[in-house]
Amino acid sequence: MKILTHLRSGALRSFKAWKGVLVVWVLILFLISLLALPVKSGFKSMIGSSMVSELLTDTVNIDVITDLGTGMGVIMPVMTIGLLLVLFFGFLMNVFVTGGLFSILGSNNDSKPSSRFFAGATSNFWSFLIIILTTLAMLMVTASVIGGIPIMIVRGGDAGTAEPGVVGKTVKIVLIILALMLPLFLLVADYARAWQVVHEEKKPFKAIGFGFSRTFRTLSVSYPLMLILVAFQTGFGALAASKLLSAKPDTGKAVFMFFLASQILFIIKILLRAWRYGSVTSAMEEVSDVIEVSPDQSVRDAELLQGQV
Amino acid sequence: MKRIFLLSVFCIFIVQTGLPQIVNKEPLSARQTYYKIDARLDPETKIVSGSMEAYWVNKSTDIVPDIQLHLYMNAFKNNKSTFNQDAGMNLTDKKIEFGWIDLKSLKDRKGNDLLGRMSYISPDDNNADDQTVIRILTESPTKPGDTVFIKVDFETKLPKGSFRTGYADDYYFVGQWFPKFGVYEPAGMRYATAGGWNCHQFHRNSEFYSNHSVYDVNITVPEDYVTGSGGMLLNEVKASDGKSKTLTYRAEDIVDFAWTAWPGYAVFNDEWNHVKITLLIPHIRKDQVDRQFHAVKSALEYLTKNVGPFPWPHLTFIDPPTKGSFAGGMEYTTLFTSTSSDRMFDFLHLPEMVTVHEFGHAYFMGILASNEFEEPWLDEGVNSFWEARIMDQYWGENSGLINHPLFKIADKSYSRTSYVGSPDRQVTTNKEYSWNYPHGTYAMMSYTKAATVLYTLMGIIGEETTNEVFREYYKKWAFKHPSGRDFINVVNEVVTRVHGNKFGPDMNWFFDQTLYGTGLVDYKVRGFNNTKLRDFKGIVSEADSNRFVTNVIKDDTIFKSTAQLYRPGDVILPVDVMVHFSNGDTIQEIWDGKERFKDFVYTGVSEIDWVKIDPEYKLRMDINFTNNSKTNDADMVPIRRYMDKFIIFMQYFLNLMSL
Numbered sequence: 018m019k020i021l022t023h024l025r026s027g028a029l030r031s032f033k034a035w036k037g038v039l040v041v042w043v044l045i046l047f048l049i050s051l052l053a054l055p056v057k058s059g060f061k062s063m064i065g066s067s068m069v070s071e072l073l074t075d076t077v078n079i080d081v082i083t084d085l086g087t088g089m090g091v092i093m094p095v096m097t098i099g100l101l102l103v104l105f106f107g108f109l110m111n112v113f114v115t116g117g118l119f120s121i122l123g124s125n126n127d128s129k130p131s132s133r134f135f136a137g138a139t140s141n142f143w144s145f146l147i148i149i150l151t152t153l154a155m156l157m158v159t160a161s162v163i164g165g166i167p168i169m170i171v172r173g174g175d176a177g178t179a180e181p182g183v184v185g186k187t188v189k190i191v192l193i194i195l196a197l198m199l200p201l202f203l204l205v206a207d208y209a210r211a212w213q214v215v216h217e218e219k220k221p222f223k224a225i226g227f228g229f230s231r232t233f234r235t236l237s238v239s240y241p242l243m244l245i246l247v248a249f250q251t252g253f254g255a256l257a258a259s260k261l262l263s264a265k266p267d268t269g270k271a272v273f274m275f276f277l278a279s280q281i282l283f284i285i286k287i288l289l290r291a292w293r294y295g296s297v298t299s300a301m302e303e304v305s306d307v308i309e310v311s312p313d314q315s316v317r318d319a320e321l322l323q324g325q326v
Numbered sequence: 327m328k329r330i331f332l333l334s335v336f337c338i339f340i341v342q343t344g345l346p347q348i349v350n351k352e353p354l355s356a357r358q359t360y361y362k363i364d365a366r367l368d369p370e371t372k373i374v375s376g377s378m379e380a381y382w383v384n385k386s387t388d389i390v391p392d393i394q395l396h397l398y399m400n401a402f403k404n405n406k407s408t409f410n411q412d413a414g415m416n417l418t419d420k421k422i423e424f425g426w427i428d429l430k431s432l433k434d435r436k437g438n439d440l441l442g443r444m445s446y447i448s449p450d451d452n453n454a455d456d457q458t459v460i461r462i463l464t465e466s467p468t469k470p471g472d473t474v475f476i477k478v479d480f481e482t483k484l485p486k487g488s489f490r491t492g493y494a495d496d497y498y499f500v501g502q503w504f505p506k507f508g509v510y511e512p513a514g515m516r517y518a519t520a521g522g523w524n525c526h527q528f529h530r531n532s533e534f535y536s537n538h539s540v541y542d543v544n545i546t547v548p549e550d551y552v553t554g555s556g557g558m559l560l561n562e563v564k565a566s567d568g569k570s571k572t573l574t575y576r577a578e579d580i581v582d583f584a585w586t587a588w589p590g591y592a593v594f595n596d597e598w599n600h601v602k603i604t605l606l607i608p609h610i611r612k613d614q615v616d617r618q619f620h621a622v623k624s625a626l627e628y629l630t631k632n633v634g635p636f637p638w639p640h641l642t643f644i645d646p647p648t649k650g651s652f653a654g655g656m657e658y659t660t661l662f663t664s665t666s667s668d669r670m671f672d673f674l675h676l677p678e679m680v681t682v683h684e685f686g687h688a689y690f691m692g693i694l695a696s697n698e699f700e701e702p703w704l705d706e707g708v709n710s711f712w713e714a715r716i717m718d719q720y721w722g723e724n725s726g727l728i729n730h731p732l733f734k735i736a737d738k739s740y741s742r743t744s745y746v747g748s749p750d751r752q753v754t755t756n757k758e759y760s761w762n763y764p765h766g767t768y769a770m771m772s773y774t775k776a777a778t779v780l781y782t783l784m785g786i787i788g789e790e791t792t793n794e795v796f797r798e799y800y801k802k803w804a805f806k807h808p809s810g811r812d813f814i815n816v817v818n819e820v821v822t823r824v825h826g827n828k829f830g831p832d833m834n835w836f837f838d839q840t841l842y843g844t845g846l847v848d849y850k851v852r853g854f855n856n857t858k859l860r861d862f863k864g865i866v867s868e869a870d871s872n873r874f875v876t877n878v879i880k881d882d883t884i885f886k887s888t889a890q891l892y893r894p895g896d897v898i899l900p901v902d903v904m905v906h907f908s909n910g911d912t913i914q915e916i917w918d919g920k921e922r923f924k925d926f927v928y929t930g931v932s933e934i935d936w937v938k939i940d941p942e943y944k945l946r947m948d949i950n951f952t953n954n955s956k957t958n959d960a961d962m963v964p965i966r967r968y969m970d971k972f973i974i975f976m977q978y979f980l981n982l983m984s985l
Contacts, residue, residue, distance in 0.1 A: 046977070049977060057965060065960065066958070068955035070964050074964055075724055077733055077734075080739045080742060083747045107976070110980075183610070272967050276970045287981070
């Protein structure tokens with residue numbers, strides 16, 4: 018029951034934060050466009066008035082890529098460096114906007130969402146960066162230990178006489194275990210960030226500590242909550258990405274519609290992320306010693322739950 | 327007396343025909359050489375001890391004073407061997423375990439010792455440290471029709487996981503392991519102007535050249551080893567102590583005999599028409615068995631249909647385990663090795679490609695048996711051409727090598743890209759001996775450039791004529807060691823027969839420019855223009871007067887349209903040109919390409935919309951397809967689509983990264 022309450026609350030909070038979601042979308046799209054648009058222009062310019070693009074209709078064609086020769090020689094380093102820069106700044110920007118999203122998802126709302134978004138994004142940036150990096154590092158170490166060791170043992174013992182698929186099966190088992198552990202890491206990161214947002218003092222490691230304690234203290238509620246949210250996020254993301262990446266619009270109009278559809282789906286993806294943040298924030302706010310609840314908090318929560326806001 | 331006479335006749339028969347037939351009903355080749363080998367593998371010392379009886383028949387009209395044999399395994403004997411010098415080996419670089427072949431005794435038919443008459447020679451580079459070729463002065467010169475017998479006891483120390491041969495732990499691939507006759511070429515054979523032995527040293531960038539032979543080989547290995555070879559298994563006997571077993575193999579009319587032994591092989595059998603196929607594969611790769619058989623059967627089917635029959639009733643192929651990957655991708659006619667890994671994605675057709683390629687060698691290295699030392703393109707290039715055709719035929723025109731929803735690669739595109747994208751594509755021609763290709767161009771020149779040349783030839787003469795060329799080449803030269811010139815003569819003969827003088831009296835002009843030239847193929851649409859023809863207005867002089875004339879040509883607008891073509895490349899090839907007009911009309915032209923430029927001029931009510939040279943991209947040597955066409959309305963939809971997908975991918979990836 019509690020899980021449903023948090024899910025509903027999170028959903029309502031994420032819908033309320035729609036402006037923040039749009040800001041996240043615009044900023045990320047803007048950043049990626051800084052690389053994508055010049056690269057697109059470069060390719061268009063290299064192909065010029067040639068009809069060789071007919072060879073690209075089905076798939077990327079290495080004959081064409083090879084023939085672009087000198088142009089590719091120029092564009093590839095630009096693409097590589099640009100890609101690294103976009104990944105780097107994109108990561109930082111995501112940390113930034115995540116701070117904004119968490120700030121507007123809380124129930125302690127005294128100021129305008131837009132100002133809270135940017136104020137929260139700015140003030141929480143460094144703490145969020147440390148929380149995310151620490152969580153990613155923990156995730157990677159865990160994956161290396163849980164995944165690497167069994168696979169190494171299986172492969173190391175392979176003298177060529179092992180039955181086929183042993184390594185594959187081991188990898189699958191490891192992936193399932195990691196998938197089941199992922200919600201724990203996400204819970205730690207989300208609780209830590211939700212906690213940090215409501216504390217003026219920026220103490221990321223204390224926040225992570227809170228994340229751990231909160232995750233395991235309320236595991237019976239938090240874990241299934243996160244499992245449901247991750248399942249939604251992953252399912253939607255995988256479905257959308259696979260459909261989009263395999264689509265082959267073949268006219269100018271179709272490509273435009275394809276782009277529109279892809280961006281709508283991505284906005285939904287950000288909404289789902291906000292839903293997760295909102296649900297975890299709701300779960301965190303349940304504990305009175307963690308957050309100072311404003312006088313009209315209970316009323317507003319009730320309104321939220323009844324869908325009146 | 328009569329019995330002695332009959333026995334003598336039988337012996338002569340055996341010598342001349344290569345022993346009674348066991349594998350095939352009739353001898354397929356001239357069988358100038360024969361080998362009977364008893365070999366024992368010692369897994370402790372990694373030594374194969376062998377006892378060999380062999381002969382060479384002088385089928386020339388020359389009197390030959392000597393015999394020459396390859397001792398390939400000595401390529402691994404020291405760091406100064408030609409093979410290791412080619413590879414730039416430096417003993418300080420890494421720990422090296424050497425391999426060698428040691429002749430314990432060498433005798434003629436009468437039991438005379440020949441070791442004293444033996445000397446190491448280095449016909450290619452005079453390298454005194456190279457011991458991969460020996461010359462033996464026979465007691466008396468060999469007259470036409472005579473036979474030289476030798477009996478050799480030898481020990482071959484296998485190198486550790488080396489080039490195509492050696493061992494890794496308990497895995498063995500035993501190739502180039504016994505003393506092997508060179509090929510005696512009388513004057514007139516291939517490029518020989520005088521009779522002599524063609525017996526090159528072992529080079530890093532080279533494969534082999536041998537007579538077709540009969541092999542009777544007994545191999546003794548530990549009892550638990552699974553073995554495979556290029557021969558047909560006739561018998562298997564376990565030793566009385568139960569620790570070893572001896573396998574008897576017979577191979578006929580193949581150019582080399584190799585074998586493998588490993589306890590970890592799983593054995594699978596299948597059939598294609600008359601051919602019994604055996605696959606030796608690591609247990610862990612059992613799930614790739616169907617892929618491997620599909621590949622080899624596809625190649626059998628395609629080559630049988632378009633080149634000629636596979637004459638042997640048996641074929642063995644091997645997918646070596648990871649530790650034995652040094653043995654992967656090699657051919658011994660009725661035995662070949664593929665390459666894979668324990669986990670192989672379905673969309674990646676690497677095992678199929680290697681299997682198809684190595685099997686294809688059974689035709690061009692095995693049946694036709696050209697000289698790979700001297701004309702590597704004639705085997706590797708021709709075979710790569712057929713490999714690409716087979717892969718793209720059976721695994722998809724655009725997806726012969728990779729067939730992923732997001733990315734596909736055709737095998738023929740891989741060949742072309744390797745040649746076109748090489749900065750060294752003009753360094754030399756295909757006339758070089760294999761080890762002489764400069765700047766690391768051996769593989770590109772021998773494999774991919776030659777394959778692209780043949781694709782271009784097919785683009786000009788047509789697919790069916792190309793198949794007819796190879797059918798004729800097979801019919802005429804199977805088991806006869808053709809040269810590149812012989813192949814080109816077949817091309818000339820067939821093209822003239824099919825197309826008359828359409829391409830001139832012969833096709834030498836093609837090969838001279840492409841295979842034996844360094845020029846590039848490049849055709850370009852310089853542009854096109856459409857000019858309105860203006861009504862005539864002005865003064866016309868008539869006899870003794872001038873008058874003003876307004877000459878309205880037509881109510882409709884008339885255009886003079888010009889397609890401007892240019893040939894930046896030096897290679898001159900005939901090429902198709904397609905001109906499309908705004909009213910939907912399309913005109914197909916042929917440009918002989920002889921001039922540097924060509925204008926096609928049209929007058930009519932429609933303007934040119936687009937122009938394409940080689941609209942089907944048949945001249946695959948063309949180094950730039952991008953400049954082959956010009957249009958007023960370039961289709962940028964694919965570019966926009968790919969960039970949209972790039973944006974989507976980045977958005978999802980960044981979203982994932984930020985937890």
